[in-house]
Amino acid sequence: MKLSRNIALGILALWFALLLGSMLQALLAAPPSSDRIGQIGYFRDSSATLGIADVAKRRFTPTGPDFLGGYDRAAQWFRLTVAPPATKGKDADDTVLQLSLNQLDHVTLYLPASRGWTALENGDTVPIAKRGAKLLPLGFHLPDSALGRTLFLRVQSTSSLGFQIWATSLAEAQGNLSRRIAMHVIYFPLLGMGVLLAGLRLRLMPNLLSLSLFALMAVYFLYSAEALGYAQILFPLADPTAHSRLTNAAALLTSLTSMLFHRNFLGQHRPNPIILRATDAVICAQALLLVPLLAGDDGAIGLPGVALSVVALFLVMGLLLTLRIGDAMARRTLHLAYGTWFGVTTVWLCTRLGLFGPTAVSRPYVEVFGLNSLFIALCVMAFDRTAHLRRERATRLSLASARAVQEARARNAAEQDGFTHMLVHELRNNLTVLQISLPEITDPRQREALAATIRDLNRSLAEARHSTWLTEGNGPNQPRPLVLVEILDGVLDGLDAADRIQLDGEDADAMVIADPEMLAAALSAALNGMSALARPDAAIRLTLSQGGEETPCKVVCETLLAAPLSDDPALPPQVALGTLLLRQMGGTLTLSCPAPDLLRLDLLLVAAPSGIPE
Template sequence: MKDPWRIAMICVTLGLAIALWQAVIYRPPVAGNLMTDAQIAEDASGEMTLPQMQRARFQPTTLPVTLGYTPSAFWFRLSIAPPEDGSPALLSVGLPHLDDVRLYRQDAAGHWQESRSGDLIPYNQRSWKSPRLAFVMAHMEHAETVYLRISTSGSVGINVAAQPLGPALADDLRYTLFHALFLGLIVTSIVLSVTFLFYSHDLIFLNFMVSQSFILAGLVTLHGYASVFLPDQSTSSATTLVGILSGVTGIIFHLHLMKRFQPLRVLFVIGCAFACFEFIAVPLALFSDARIALGLHASVMAAFLPFLGLMAWTARVPASMSLWSLRAIYSALVVSASVWILPQLGIVQPNWMTLNGGVLHGVINFGLILSLLAYLTMRDRRAAEQSMLAMAQLQTERAIQNQSFAAQQNLTWMLAHEVGTSLSVIRMTVAKESMTPRSKSRIDRAITGLDSVIRHCLDADRIQSGHWQISPTRIDLRQILDQVIRQQDLPRLALDRSSVTQAPIDGDPDLVRLILTHVIENAVKYSPAESLITVAIVKSTGPEGFDISVINRHLPGAAPDAHRVFTKFYRDDRVLATSGSGLGLFIVREIVEALRGTVAFHVADGNVTVRIWLQNSTRSSS
């Protein structure tokens, strides 16, 4: 199922190659043709004897010739020259779907000897053991005139040829090879239809499988292969019945398929009437006259196939393929059918394609179903890809919603914790009768913490709403860093001696001060008490600018999650009792990116490093 178009193209190419070979290269026996003259006469009663027919009037004829669907017997008077190498000659007659074929040839004493073949004669009783009907003419010393009597319930084109035995055997091999390839193609289409039925559960493939199975059985019997498998039985009735059933199932399949494309309703109703007439031929073949049944079958198929083309051109809704594909395939089907319909109607003489008209018809059918299979498979693949894309989008939206929900939960929890803690401190302190300096300090810290949380929330809101206004001016990054360090007033916070003395850049002083404050406060809060915190500012070795590094020891236990520290409301579980919003590094990252800088968080050897790079010039942005 991975590449149905490739499978379809390979199979269609093979089918068309076989059809081309049959139409252009392959011909019925002509190599070393020994027939010098052919004449035909009709026995309308079907009961005349050889002496009576010898006195009848024969007319010159060209081969092949259209015969059948009448009670008449047809007699050929043939003049055959002996092979030059002295080998026997082989007189072949086709198609094999002929009820009774008799050869009358004089022996050395001048007596006429009768040899019989045909579908009514079991394979083991024929003189020539082959799916093709033929007679061996041995001991030919001079040109002979022979009579060939043919009676058949139904046939379109009949060909008669005489060859030396060697070329005839070679042609017999080519004949068998050709049909083996084509029958293999039909088997392939059946296997594909079963596979796609299992894959798609579409009943059109079941319908096609049944139709192709009967076509396969019909071709096997029509071309004489059933007699090989049943050597002791007559195959005439089986050939008749299977041929009619292949027409019934074929009409049902085409109507089932055509219904999806919504042709004109009146045409579809007429098509259903064709199916009914074709089905009537089944009981006629079983219980009445096979000739009438086959004649009805041929007439229905001759009218129905062009009618299919008309339905295709009036189809209004593309379904299992595009309308133009449908029309092209059914137009080709009508053209292929004309090679045996027109001779059957007596409009044109039969030709070599008439003898194997079902072959090209089957190839077109095969191309039709392969196009259908490929279309449905590609449609299912596109639907699967769209479903996968929609599923991915739903998963992305779900992840975003989960993140938003988690952020809202974290915000609610943080506000409840921070506001509740600060109010509790204030309430407990105010409840006391006397206000000591220590109490005032506790109130001041609670209010400061609460104010910090509120400011952080407002800063985060301004970032997400895009209300930041950057006002770049010439500033000294080192000078601002010194101010932030002095404001912290912590002995364990030190500036690295390798730091530059001046770091001039174009930046917003308030925003730069804000990100430095957040980074240093984060280092103080998330490091053990009394541990050293080192701040360094150096000239960048890469793009023009300055690198600011803040290094501290992380708290005992697992290191912070470097992949989450810049997300909103992320806080280490070990400092949940400490006042904080979980927004500090989120604000840092957003402001640094707005200043067209970079920020990174690294953990190694028990140390946490936050490194910020700011470029020398910053363009205004919001």
């Protein structure tokens, strides 16, 4: 077990190293060369209403190829020239002007024409495998006639505070795009696997955490397809701004579902309640940003969205640091997973704020963040699975312990019940001997006093046994297999009768299953009805048998009863008891009077009553 846990930790550490290496490569890689870009002039149109004819006459401020500024409604204008390549390419129109911006930004390139200007909006495509693929970063083809001449760029960015402008050859742009597509051939199946795993978890464990995890993975898959340009290729729309709005919505929903997931996952481990409530407030604020987005105002969510993401980053860190997790392995796994997430998120946010240079989209942050989200999802699934197995093992141990205790109590109860039953029968045998000897006492007062004493002792024994049943929780009111002798004892207790009932040996076949209440009522009716056929001091011989159609009947017990019968007879026992047994028990009863002072009661049970286990 310890070796497997170390192997799992090693795999997580390797994943962490790969993600960290990708992040550092994205941060430290050399920026694209801008040697072919001439002097760049900058003009800010705060109203964003001026056209190219008006802007071309304005005064521009010199600036460099790296621009910081954005997240507002102003239009950023750039005046620049692109020098021809040092060596002529084999194809005409071999130059591409690129900007490190997303497709969700509104960029227009104005080329000089014979009459005014020609406008190209939101980039061009590069032919990859006979299909047009959007350039990422955003780019424009430049005809050879435009090289060396003044060009104008109009930018309204809602995705990044900074960006860079550079020029490259078409072959180099195709090579960069081919390498990115090769990477995405691995990236999107991995991300899709995360979506499927989250969906499977949602089906098996339908709770809020599973729902938020599935929403995060599904929304980020959509965001990756939009931000990396594949949605525009696979699903072209007539409205040129539709994919821009979808990308904005997916980015905001990614931030919202990410916070929901982290809140639900970390919140179940008892973090600081104040930080948890602050996290709920940030989630509500992020949800409110959907209002201007649905109203069509994309620019209103840029800077507020980044600000809320920064606050959310610190809150998630606070939740993680205040968790109460006793398992050291689980705690290290969470710290490793969230350490990667903090690093990737911090670099991504700093890049969007322009702190690491205007290269947000020219680096694979979308892919790194997506792989990190998949990493977090796998860690959560593994963590929850381990916790579930731990709880399941604890439950099994608890059930086994409870079962052992219950079996011990059942054995003790059976021993006590057997001892009580034996004690009662021993006492009753002696009382029966005294009761049979009553006619030999000539003094009526002594005979009556002794009979009253016998009845009181019988009643006390019955109450003692009933109290034992109630204490053990297995009294006659609960359906359970009962020896028929026990049932008859209860009947005779109610009749103040003494008995000498004993099973025929200790054979298990002597066990008869019956319903206590039904048999008690039947025998009570029979015994009370005997007063119509015998004197009050008559003896009663009861014969109990069991058998079946294929099994010969066997006498279970045969005993002589001396019961004081009631003076108010019920229905004839042949009718009352015989009908009841035939209807409810599948048994038969015969009553005979072989002598004036003896009644014979034969009871045959051929099957257990319905509903009572055999």
